[in-house]
Amino acid sequence: MDLNYSDEEKAFRAEVRAFLAENLPAEVSDKVRRGISLGKEGHEKWHATLNARGWLAYNWPREFGGAEWNAVQRHIFEEECAAAYAPRIVPFGLSMLAPVLQKFGTKEQQDHYLPRILSGDDWWCQGYSEPGAGSDLASLKTRAVRDGDHYVVNGQKTWTTLGQYANWIFCLVRTDPEAKQQEGISFLLIDMSTPGITVRPIALLDGTPEVNEVFFDDVRVPVENLVGEENKGWTYAKYLLTHERTNIAGVGFSQAGLDAVKRIARIETANGRPLIENPHFAARLAQVEIDLMAMATTNMRIISQAASGQAPGVESSMLKVKGTIIRQEINDLTRRAVGPYAMPFASEAVEGDNAPIGPDYAGPVAAHYFNNRKLSIFGGSNEIQRGIIAKVKMGG
Amino acid sequence: MDFNLTEERQMLQDTLRRYLADRYTTSVRNTILDSDSGMSAEIWAGLAELGVIGALFSEEDGGFGGAGFDIATVFEELGRAGVVEPMLDSAILGGRLIAALGDDTQRGLLEEIIGGAAHLALAHGEPASRYDLTRVETTARVDGDEIVLNGRKAVVVNAETAGHLIVSARESGGIFDLDGISLFLVPAGTPGLALHGYPMLAGGRAAEVMLDNVRLPQSARLGAAGAGLAPLMDVIAAANVALCAECVGAMQSAVELTRSYLMTRKQFGRPIGTFQALQHRFADMLIELEQARSALINASGHLDSADRDRQIAAARNLIARVGRLVAEEAIQMHGGIAMTQEYELAHIAKRIVMADHRFGDADYHLERFIVLSAA
């Protein structure tokens, strides 16, 4: 056992820190810290900055232009980025679709799509969920029927995150309605500008236009946009989900959130004393910090297993459950820390640059508390994760 | 002991529930939430006509109720329907302060309040006061025949609609002193008064209120000089009962919505309510809701008793804890649909959780309870 980072790892951390100090503009980190949306351009700019350094595709193999970092390096990078309030990397193209194309795509698909993900020419969104297929994803109904050298797609996807920015969507579609549920699904790449596609925004409960419904009405998709084999899409989808679950614990986010709430609690006062000295508040803060310290080590234990070649199994489900509980608890503490100034809702506090109503940190905290209820719902709900853990451990 | 509502209150509950079920549908409310004023004049007039505002005042003040159980009856229904109109501000905080302290001229406003023609807002909290009722930095200075106010009031709910603001200001003592806080009835539009208004996350509107040499005649004084804290605490106690009731009503709706969703939403070929993992949590919501209802009854029944403040601290602490549980569990068991603005539960959950930020959250009331229990 050795809880210390190696000299190499420490040097790597210093390098990341120096890069962030030099390349992350203060106005950008300020927006991230205050929870203000960066818009499409803001994200694209940050991607370009990382790409110029060769760090955008840090989880890709070198042969595809990636940095091929090991799990510990990735973890250090993610931790430093969160601590510096760097924008999160939008995952849909980079860490969801790309690994699938790298493993199952044709050479043509790899050569065409991967560079466009790096350059930012394409913004991808994820078309898995449907109104009737959430946790039970395999029950999806969107149909793709072969017609010559095209598939004709009809149906509806929903909850499509940032679909309003996307020019491409990767979809799970049903190609064989007769087969057993999981065996009739295919993985299709669809150009969002194809006639017959309609995107309708869904406002989330904090007012943010984050997700969409996407409707397909006789949408013609060239057969070369099929990934892998027809009716094997479920295998690829599951492969993708394992990648969706990397960095699932969100230790960096929690650490940054905890630092932020401490900073707020030093400024806010209760009964004339700093809130951070209030015994009830301090106790709640300490509790979540204790949980986070342990989870950070759980996370590292699992990461080093993965680094030594063992695939994480139920552990990633465990990290998802505990990680989201901790993040949501920190969101709750932050909401409470700001007192009455949690009540104002200026969508501009979340979306724009207008002057804040109360202290600048107070604007978006209640909105974030509500928005982050999603953490325990998407990417396999916490109930589904618990089901997986129990099933695996009891040999079900 | 008798846990039944009186006949009058039962009637009030039935009429109000029916009225809101008919007139305050999700789509009507979503339109109200999107509107510039953040409230509906038509609904307000409707509520006044039904006698809902009158139920919050005693007979001598021109109403026909005013007790803790009247407040609870009204606010439980408002909570159930997710009403965003400023009943707490115009009637409980504003109206009841005027009823308690007003001279004959000032009391003239009561009829307008009860009739739905006038609105009020209480401008007490300040940027640094958090939930501390005694911390007042805004100053009042006598200058000849006039009183001059200076300071800033934070998150003043309903300030823009109110015809008058009730402003607290310090006339003597240090910023935490119990004595020395005075109250003033300040007409909207008084020179030196500036409002910076904004919508709130859970509906309705509030404003930052700047007082820059606001000059008032002596007749604007509400109650005796320097003696404002006790009457403020009285109306805030009533407001806390109202908030408890609103949360209980809203939780009832959250539970009801969850119940029917669990029974209708199908995944894996069966209603999700057949999964025991969800059944037990639904059962826990019901168990906790009964606790919340009892805490509300305790608080309502003690509004006029010597044990008032301790009972209210207990109820608000318990209801804040249960509220968070119910709101979060209801959202979780709905999945994605509960995350959407348009869905009824999203609004209900916001009303429950954001009640925390008015007059104190679970920690604040826990601390109050400890102090009051030790006394």
Ligand SMILES: Cc1cc2nc3c(=O)[nH]c(=O)nc-3n(C[C@H](O)[C@H](O)[C@H](O)COP(=O)(O)OP(=O)(O)OC[C@H]3O[C@@H](n4cnc5c(N)ncnc54)[C@H](O)[C@@H]3O)c2cc1C
């Ligand atoms: C903000 C947000 C962004 C999203 N982004 C995307 C996206 O970009 N692309 C995409 O494809 N999807 C996306 N999703 C969809 C997400 O993956 C689904 O919401 C999720 O799979 C849950 O499905 P559901 O919402 O239909 O809930 P349901 O599956 O209907 O679940 C409802 C409740 O039942 C529980 N439940 C279901 N089955 C069981 C069981 N067997 N045992 C116990 N409990 C069970 C669930 O845990 C939940 O509590 C997003 C969702 C949200 C909220």
Ligand SMILES: Cc1cc2nc3c(=O)[nH]c(=O)nc-3n(C[C@H](O)[C@H](O)[C@H](O)COP(=O)(O)OP(=O)(O)OC[C@H]3O[C@@H](n4cnc5c(N)ncnc54)[C@H](O)[C@@H]3O)c2cc1C
């Ligand atoms: C101190 C004591 C005094 C008692 N006195 C009496 C008495 O006076 N008269 C009498 O008749 N009996 C009495 N009992 C017995 C008592 O009723 C049983 O212990 C009880 O019914 C549970 O049965 P079990 O111990 O066989 O546990 P099991 O029924 O085997 O349960 C084991 C665990 O599984 C859980 N479980 C079981 N079924 C389900 C399900 N469908 N869903 C979810 N979880 C489930 C249980 O909650 C428990 O956690 C007593 C028991 C104790 C410990």
